[in-house]
Amino acid sequence: MSIDEAKLIIPGTNVLRRAGATLVSDTADQAQKTEAYDTLNKWRALHSYPIDVFQKNIRSKCNQLKFRDSTVAQRLKRMPSIISKLERNPTMNLARMQDIGGVRVILSGIADVRRLHEELVGRSNRFNHVPILPCHDYINNPKSDGYRSIHQVFTYKSRDHSGLDGLKIELQIRTALQHxxxxxxxxxxxxxxxxxxxxxxxxxxxxxxxxxxxxxxxxxxxxxxxxxxxxxxxxxxxxxxxxxxxxxxxxxxxxxxISAKHIESTSNSRHAYHLLMLKQEENGWKVNVIPFTKAQEGLAQIMYATMEQAAKKEHDVDVVLVSAGDIKAIKKAYPNYFLDTNQxxxxxxxxxxxxxx
Known part of the structure; x- marks a missing residue:
């Protein structure tokens, strides 16, 4: 999808509110749910360009700060996660959901986490996007289940593609231990x-x-x-x-x-996006990694939506589209898709x- 096309199809707040309500409605028929799902999928796809730009800026900032170790990854929120969130919060307007597009940064320790966050939201920062303050500091105030991380939402702002201004991107900053x-x-x-x-x-x-x-x-x-x-x-x-x-x-x-022999992939350094599908089979779990070049972003989006639809009826399949680099970087950023809990x-x-x- 080109950016010019995206400008023309950004749905209004009321359209998104109705789509969200329909997706969790007990009375909506299948045709209405299909239309609402399509609206949600297009809305989610609009976040692709902003999070791509955003994560490149974050990578540049991490390099500038000379962190000893850093991993930056991006993802579009999974459809089941979006719908589950709407079900848990029936009054939520889909337009106000702030984590459709997400970027995750994993750093060595607490000091690096604090430093990066301050660099991005401090008064002297030159980061183009506008932070929504205060952030959710789940390190100083862990969630009741033990979850810890910093969640900082930004409002996307661009000189070149102002039609996408206002979209929200959530940045998660956490330590390797928290990850x-x-x-x-x-x-x-x-x-x-x-x-x-x-x-x-x-x-x-x-x-x-x-x-x-x-x-x-x-x-x-x-x-x-x-x-x-x-x-x-x-x-x-x-x-x-x-x-x-x-x-x-x-x-x-x-x-x-999952051992290396159960990972199916033909990925190499040319690939910008990877579709991960975790699936349970008779002899255990397998993860399929389908790579896409930057030019194939539209195809990746279509396959992501299609595979999610197919997986809706299966409890032993999980799908996500990510961008984090090569297979090594993907395993580091999304070890849960490789069921890797060694650390x-x-x-x-x-x-x-x-x-x-």
Whole structure:
């Protein structure tokens, strides 16, 4: 889709509100839902150009700041995630959903996270896009489930493509340790066949993840979840280990991990986008990685929407379109699609050794 074409089809607020309401309606017929789904898909596609420009700016900023290690990735929010969010928030207008287009930055430690955020929103910054303040600082104020990261929404602004001005892009900035925890949440969700990050899944698993988040917060010297703030590190570690031993969580995580031989891809350095499809088969999980060049962006969007539609009826398929570089960079930015929780397990075992030996 060209930018000029995109200018002509940006739907109005009322159109998006009706589409969102239709998608979660119990009374809308199939034709109405299909039309609403098409509206949503076109609305989502409009965010492709802004997030592409945005992530290039972020990469440049990370290079300028000379971070020891950084990973930058972009993605369009998955349709099931958008619809699930609308179902959880029935009064939400689709036009006001701020994380349709997302960019994620993974940095070595807390100091780098804070520095990048300040560079992007500080008064002296020259970043073109307008930050919506205050941000959601889930590092200083972790979510009740243990999630930690900084979420900063920006309003896209461009001299060259003003027709897209006003679209919202969400930037997530997190440490590698926080990212390993989020990956474990996603992977355990696959094992449990439940969206743990949306509050589903077994109580024991959710408790274990909250405890592990607290141990990681302690390691990084940041506030822990409120209801564990008066508990000692040793008590937190002991309860987490008791749950892990009883449920054999590490064994399950290692069992589902996808080895290199189960990754199907013909990707090389020419490819700008990758469509990831995680699918359960008889002998385990497999991830297919379909690469696209920059010139094939439109085709990638069409295939993404088509595969999502096909996957709606299957509980053992997950699809996402990402841009993060080569396969190595993709695995680092989206390890949950490769069910890779090695770093999480290593960090938890280290915490057990530190506090329980």
């Amino acid at each position: 390993s925890w989020a990956t474990a949440v996603e992977t355990l969700g696959v094992i449990e066949n439940a969206s743990i990050k949306s509050g589903f899944g077994s109580e024991d698993i959710r408790r274990f993840l909250k405890l592990s988040s607290a141990l990681f917060s302690i390691k990084e010297g940041t506030p822990i979840v409120e209801d564990l703030s008066e508990v000692t590190p040793k008590e937190i570690a002991q309860e987490a280990k008791d749950i892990e031993v009883r449920l054999q969580i590490f064994t399950k995580l290692k069992w589902v991990q 999480f397990i290593k960090e938890m075992q280290s915490a057990f050794k530190k506090y329980l030996s």
